Amino acid sequence: MQGKALYKDLFWGFGAACVLLIGFVLLSQSLSSTWLKEFDESIGSAVRSLRSDAVTPIALFFTIMGKAITEFIVFVVVALILLIKFKHKWETLILLIGVLTAWGLNQLLKNLFQRDRPTGMRLIEEDSFSFPSGHAMVSILFYGLIGYLLWVNMRKKWKAAWLIPVVTIVVVVCIGLSRIYLGVHYPSDVLAGFAAGGAGLIGCIMAIHRIGTRKIRSIHRTEQLRG
Numbered sequence: 001m002q003g004k005a006l007y008k009d010l011f012w013g014f015g016a017a018c019v020l021l022i023g024f025v026l027l028s029q030s031l032s033s034t035w036l037k038e039f040d041e042s043i044g045s046a047v048r049s050l051r052s053d054a055v056t057p058i059a060l061f062f063t064i065m066g067k068a069i070t071e072f073i074v075f076v077v078v079a080l081i082l083l084i085k086f087k088h089k090w091e092t093l094i095l096l097i098g099v100l101t102a103w104g105l106n107q108l109l110k111n112l113f114q115r116d117r118p119t120g121m122r123l124i125e126e127d128s129f130s131f132p133s134g135h136a137m138v139s140i141l142f143y144g145l146i147g148y149l150l151w152v153n154m155r156k157k158w159k160a161a162w163l164i165p166v167v168t169i170v171v172v173v174c175i176g177l178s179r180i181y182l183g184v185h186y187p188s189d190v191l192a193g194f195a196a197g198g199a200g201l202i203g204c205i206m207a208i209h210r211i212g213t214r215k216i217r218s219i220h221r222t223e224q225l226r227g
Contacts, residue, residue: 013206017199024132024195027188031115031131036188043187047180048121055181056123062178063124065171066135071099071142078146086153090211095145098204102141102197106134109196121183133185136176136193137200143172144201149208 030036064070075095082088082095115131128134147168155161176194179185 009209010206013202017202020195020199024192027192028113040186040188044180047177048183059178059181062174063182066139066175091149091208094204094207098145098200099138099142102138102200106137118183118186123182124184126184130185131189131192132196133179133189133193135179136190137197139175140172140194140197141201143168145204148205
C-alpha cells in the first residue's frame with residue numbers, strides 16, 4: 001500500500017511540476033508579445049497604485065526577506081533545528097542543494113533572457129537582469145520547503161499546524177508582490193520565478209517523501225528481523 005501511495009504522489013507531483021514548467025516556457029517565449037506587455041502594465045499599475053508611506057516599509061521588509069543574506073541566516077537557524085531536534089540530515093541537505101541550485105539556475109536564466117528591468121518607477125535600485133525574478137524563484141523553494149518540513153513535523157503535535165502552510169504562502173506571495181510594488185520587476189518576472197521555483201520545490205518535496213518512505217521501510221524491516 002505504501003508503494004502505491006508513493007507512486008501516486010510521485011505521479012501527481014511530476015504532473016504539477018510539468019504544468020509549472022510549461023507555464024514558465026510560455027512566459028519566457030512571450031516576453032515581446034503584446035498580450036504579456038498589456039498584462040504586465042495592468043497588473044503592475046494596480047500593485048503600484050497601492051504605494052503609500054505606510055505600505056512601502058512593509059514591501060521593503062518582504063523584499064529583505066527574499067535577499068540572500070536573510071535566507072542564509074534563516075537557513076542556519078532552520079538547519080540547526082532540523083539536525084539537532086529532528087535528526088533530519090538528508091532533509092537539511094536537500095534544502096541546501098535546492099536553494100543553491102535555484103539561485104544558480106536563476107542567474108543562468110537571467111543571463112539567457114537578458115530582460116531589462118522596468119524603468120521610471122523604481123523605489124529601489126537593482127543592477128541585474130529582470131527575468132525571472134530571483135526573489136520569487138528562490139523564496140518559493142526556500143520558504144516553501146521550510147514550511148513543508150515544519151508542517152510535516154508539527155502536524156501531529158500542534159493543533160494549529162495548519163497555520164504553517166498559510167503563513168508560508170502569505171510570506172512567499174508578499175515577497176513576489178513587493179518586487180512589483182517597488183518597481184524592480186514586471187509581474188511576469190514574478191510569475192515565471194514562482195513557476196520555476198515551484199517546480200523545484202515539488203522536486204525537493206518528492207525527494208524528501210521518497211527518503212521518508214525508505215526510512216519507514218527500513219524501520220519495519222528492522223522490527224521484523226528483531227521479531
